[in-house]
Amino acid sequence: MTNEVEIRVFVSYSHLDEEWKDELQGHLSFLKKHGDKVWQDRKIGPGSEWAGMIHEALDSSSIILLLIRGCTRRPGV
Secondary structure: OOOOOOOOOEEEEOOHHHHHHHHHHHHHHHHHHHHOEEEOHHHOOOOOHHHHHHHHHHHOOOEEOOOOOHHHHHOOO
């Protein structure tokens, strides 16, 4: 059964936190089972117009998740 309203989730994360993003994707897998979409930048293929794809995904998302950890920042930044 699919939702009446499709949920679209945009996941933003640092590539330094790839493991955490993958774990989050596992927790969000129930959305996919119900026909909803979870988007993250690894869906961008080589040679694609990445900026446009990101803007389109952001504009069509109903939820934006920011994966932020205190230690994500590099020292001195």
